[in-house]
Structure formats: C-alpha cells, structure tokens
Amino acid sequence: MPLDEHALARRRDAHPLAKVWPVLRRSLAAATAGPGQLLFLSDADGHLLWVEGDHATLRVAERAHLLPGALWSEEFAGTSGVGTALATGRPFQVFGAEHFLSAATAFTCTATPIHDPATGELLGVLDFTCAERDWQPLAVPLLDTARRLALSELEAVRLRETARVRNRYVERLTRRLGTRSAIAAPDGAIVHSDPPGWLPARLPGPPREGPAVLPGGQVVLLERLAAGGLFLVTAGDAATGPVVTPTLRFHGLGRARASLEIAGTTHELARRHSEIMALLLADPGGMTAKALATEVYGPEGRAITVRAELARLRAVLGHRLASDPYRVTGEFEADFLALDRDVAAAPVPELLDRYPGPLLPGSRAPGVAALRDRLHDRLRHRVADAADPDSAIRWAALPHNR
Template sequence: MRETIRDSWQRSRRHGVRPDRHLPPIELREDLVSDLRREHPLARVWPMLCDTMRSVTSEAGNLIFASDADGRLLWMDGSNADLRRAERVNLVLGARWSEEAAGTSGVGTALALRRPFQVQGSEHYLSAVTAYTCTAAPIRDPTTGAPLGTIDLTHATKQSDALVLSLMTTVARLAEAELRTIALQQQARTHARYGERLSRRSGTHSALVTADGQVVHAAPQGWLPARLPAALEEGEIVLPTGQSMIVERLAPGGPFLLVAQEADADPALSLEALGRDRARLRVAGMTHDLGGRHSELLTVLIANPGGLSADELRREVYGDAGKAVTLRAELTRLRSVLGHRLASEPYRLTGQVAADFLDLDAALATGAPSALLDRYPGPLLPMSAAPGVVMLRTRLHERLRARLLAAGDVDSLLRWTNTRHGQADAGAIQSLRRLHG
C-alpha cells in the first residue's frame, strides 16, 4: 500500500468511517444544490470544463464531477447509464465525498492533501466503490490560493489509468486560468465604472477594493498590499499599519472606496436649505448643489436622527402615492455623494450633522429677534411639496413668527413685514400698529 493511501486510511478510521457499512451522506436536496451552484465561483467555468472533457465523457464508463471545497458534489456529466450506475454508491449531486464523510477517495484525499491525487480501485476506503478509479485535482482561487473545490474523473478500474492524473491536473490549471481572466475582466469593469470616484480624491491615499478584499486600484500606487486580509464594512477602520481609513460602499455587494482619514479633516456633514429651492451640501471637504429630490431626502433624514424605515421615508418625501422602487433608486444616487454616512435599516445619517434649519430651531428659545432673522433668509425649501418638508417648513415658520410677535421688537417686526415671507402677515402688521400707538 502506498504511504499516502495508508495515511488517508488512518485518517478515515479516526473520522469513524465504517468501510463495509458506509456510503457517503447525501447532504443537499436538489434545490439546495441549485442554490449553491448559482453562487459558487466554479459555475463560471463548469461549461468550459464540460466542453474540454467532452471526448472523455463520451466514452462509456467515464464520469466527471465538480465539488465544492467541502467535498459536496455540485456538477456531474456522463452518460445516463453511467450516472444511474453511480447512484448505487451515492456518486450523486449533493453527496459529500470528503475524507471525513467518505474516507479515502479522489475528491476527499485531493482536498485533504491540497494537491492532485488518484485513488485506484481497492485503495478506496469504502468497499462499495472499489470498482472505480477516481482522479481529482483541486481548483484554487486565483487571488487567494484557497481551494474552491475539485474536478474529478471517475472511471472503471479495468480501464487504463495512464496519464489521467496529468490530464486532471492540466484541466484544473485551465479552470484556474479562466477564473483569473474573469477576475481581471471584472476588476477592469470595476475600475472603469468607479475610477472617477477615486480621481476625486487626488492628493490623498485612497483605493478601490472589491468585496473580497482585492485592491483594484490604489493611489498612490503601492501604498496598499494587493489584497486586504479581512472583509470590509462601511465606516471607519484602522489598517494593520495604523492608518485610519473611511470605507464607503459603492454598490450593494461592493466594491468599496477607501480614503485615508486626515487628522485635520472636517468629519461633519452640513446642509443649507433655508430660503433655497435646492439645498447646498458640504461633506468631506466638498460642496454639492443638490437636486430637488435629494434636497428633500436629506432634509427629512436630518430632521429624524433616529432614522426612518423605507416606508416612513417614502411617505415623508413622496406621500402615499410614492413607490418604494423610486425611493431606492434616489437613495442609491444619494449614497454616491454621502458614502458610508448614509446608513440603512433604518435609513439614517451617521457621524456629525449640521443644518441651518436645525441651528435656527435651537436658537428660537433664547435668541434675540434680530439675530434670529439674520439666520432666516427664507422658508425651508420653499418650492418643495414633500409632506415631511412642508411640515418642517410650516412649523419653523410659525415658531419664528410667534417669537417675533412675543418679543414686540419694532425693528425686527419691520424687517419681517418687509421680506417676501412676511409681507402679507396681518398679525405682524397689527402688532406694529399697536406698538406705534
């Protein structure tokens, strides 16, 4: 017995596999197999592998399988007769053929040793499969080197085994090369789509990073390793080098924009919306003149620091007739400006937030009338019909009016009635007449 086979048998025995009373467990139902296939990286290369091995699987007795990294069979190809014959030993979709579950086998031992491996006939630990020779090779992630699964050729033991191990090793390398090409193409598309966001950060340390930590582009070049060790989440992180970074999610599943947080950077988000049909936003050292809908969304979010559900935010901005899909589209576009500062579930703003209408509202209790008018260039987003904005605008306007009338300051009341927003205020005009006797 080969030493590698003997070692594998010993591992199989320790795992409790019974060679004469055991078949590999079928762990996955058909629907779960379909779900795993859909998300698995090897789904991108399986059609190519089938085409490559077509001349092999067309011969009677030959089957090919692809497993995941746990040894569960997710794809298989061969003649119907051979597939039915394989069912007797649970060589079927959803079955687990790792060493822990099936003992020594092509799939399980190749995964255990992390290299191509062939198990011939009686070298199998399970008596039920000694009629087969199984040759498997791991397929590795082209960026991390971690096994994604295996590609396995199973055939009758009586057939020739010459060159099969070399064939499967070559097929696995072909799959890895194809995965590397796909990854590079995806990185190129990511850079083309989001590279402009990176260019806005000229002069800072920044990077575009995929969801799995692959650095697509870094500026300046080389300040980050080619891959980050941990999955990214929005917000502030500290790299192993001690550098503090802000992470912004650019799309629901990634990629991410990383920007070095400067020690003297202003972390606040500030909004000017009084007397303006469209709000002006200052964030991360940049000024944005927002569109009407984004002005309304940001105003409502600022006024509700505890956050709003998607349905609540929809009603506040669009009214009862608004559609959730429209809201999500606008929030996605707004996120391109706000980045990680726009959180969800519930929707809310994170970090320091300032707004001119909040400052005025806070000053109404104690501020002098003339100082209050200095803070009030006009109503809050006067052209907006969003229910939440209308309520805020009316409340703030009425509170300021009541404060001026209660103070009885003649100069302030004159200023109020001489402005566009106070010129038809009969109550203020009547108070002026009383004060003048």
C-alpha cells in the same frame, strides 16, 4: 444528500467555479465521452455541484450517490477522490478497494484541488472517475492541465470584473473631493487610486470590511463594492478627518420597493429586502431571526427563510449588517422614521410635502403594515387637528385615501 434541487441551484449560481465549468466540460469532453467515465466538480466542502457522463454511467453512479448534491468530504464519505484531495490539498488517486465506502469500490477516482489564483482560497475539486478496470494512467496530467486552464479562465474573469467595476466606480471616486480613495482587488492589490500613490501597491492580507490600520499607521475604511468582488478604500487622517462610515439612506414612502443609498450608490431593493430593511431600521436594538421572520411572514414564518434573505441582503449592506441580533450599524436615515419623528412639531404642509404615500404600500408583511398604519394614522390626526382646508384637500387626494 444534504442539498435538494433548490439548494443545489443556489450553491451553483453563487460558486466562482460556475464560470469555468463550461470550459472544463469542453476541454475534457473526450475523457468523459466513453462508457464508464465521469467528471465531477465539487465545492470546498465536498458537495458535488456538477457531474458529467453518459446516461448509463450516471445511472450506475447514482447507486453510489455519485450525483449532484451529494457530500463526499472525508468526514462523511471517508477516503475518496474528492474528499481526500480536499483534506490533503493536493492531487490524489483512489483505486477501487481503497475507497472507504463499499459502494464506490467499483471506481477509480483521480482528483485535483482548484484554488483561487488571486487569494489562494480552496474553491473545490475536479475529479475524473472511471470503472476500476478502465484506469487511465494519464488521468493525473490530464486533470492538471484542466486545472491550469481553469485557473487561467478564473484570472480572465477576475480581470474582466475588475475592469468593469473599476470603470463603474472611477467617476464616483472623482466626486469625493478632498477625500483620498482607492479600489482594492480581493487579494489586496490596488487597482485604482485617487490621487495615485497614497497607498502601497497592495494591502497587507486579504481585505476585510470595516476600519483598518495599515502597517504605516494609516487609518482607512474598507467597503465591499460587490459580493466577492472589489473594495472601496477611503482614507482618514489629520488632513481628511477621521474615518466615518457613509450614512445609509432608506426611501420607502409611496414606493412598492425601497431604494437604498450607500456611499453614493443607489440600490433598488427587492420587495422582501425592502420589508426587512424597514423593520431593522425601525428597531435599532436588533431583532432575532425568529422575530424578524414573524414580522415579515407572519406566525408561520421560519427563521431559516429570513436568514437566507439576510445573507443575500448582506451583499448590499456588507459590514453594516450585524448579527446576534440582526441590526443595521453606523449612521442611517429613513424617510418614514424621520417623518414619524417630526409629525408632532413640523408644519402640516411640510409634512405632506414629505409624504408621497404610505410605507411600502403593497407589502403584506405584518410588521411593515403596523409601521405603515401607525405613521398614516398619526398624519391623518395631525391634518385633522390643523383644520387647514388646503391641507385637508391635499390629504384626501393622496392615492391611499381615495
């Protein structure tokens, strides 16, 4: 049982089959309505994410660990419906004593793998399980019909998401005057191009973030627009100039939560992500997960906790978030770093114009507090040294100084 309640909920929320599980439940309701009948949906690793059946059968199944959060891959459970279907990549039936685990020999399992209709990626396994004596000869064609229904629903979800993101980013593409751009689906199909026809109808292979060279020699930059979703493709050649990763801009002064501008899109970051970004930008050489956890959570901070936050932040940053150590790559600007750099030389009135307040004023992260206090103290000394009454009044009026 490697997945506790919280880990199970996170994996369910992030899994693409979460969108089709309600459809599968409804379509197979009659098959799981009777006693001794169960319906499972696993991920590609063999974790059971959803289990459906009557209460009495679920209680019996629990004794064999046939419940959400359990791992039924062949590596950990031997021959079973879920594990062997994953291993073979095709529908599979396991009758009673054919199971490797003795706890499962009272059941007959029929399983079929489900693949992403766009990429062919294995997403998980749909499994119908019943008491050995109640074996259903139509279980295989029944599950195959349900699998086809799931594929149709996945394709419908993909098309709806493609249309939504396409509409969202078409205006952004039209603003990139002089730059050839396109939107690519996760399978490489070009769903929008500006101008039309500058790319082939499909990119070779599944898209990956970062610079790429197409078979014809065209150099492009691919950026993920949404986690698991579409990609922005930008050209780079003699006419448009080399491929350059757009500058990332971080705004955290006087803000409870930072904003992040990437390629024309503004993201409002969560508080933890704001803190992590500020720390990573302040240390371009990179930080280990343990060091970052200490700077965010204090001495008791755990690396596993900050890794989970970094995984969520990667959905926004994409290839800009590198690891070993964790760092932000490419060109970036941060309001607090730029101000800290100019404190010694820029005129005091200009510095105050650029200082709406301290860095992430509500943050209690030790590393952020150190960055915030350092910049604030440097500005305070600079204002005092300037001996300018107007600047002194403006400084005293800042919320942090009242």
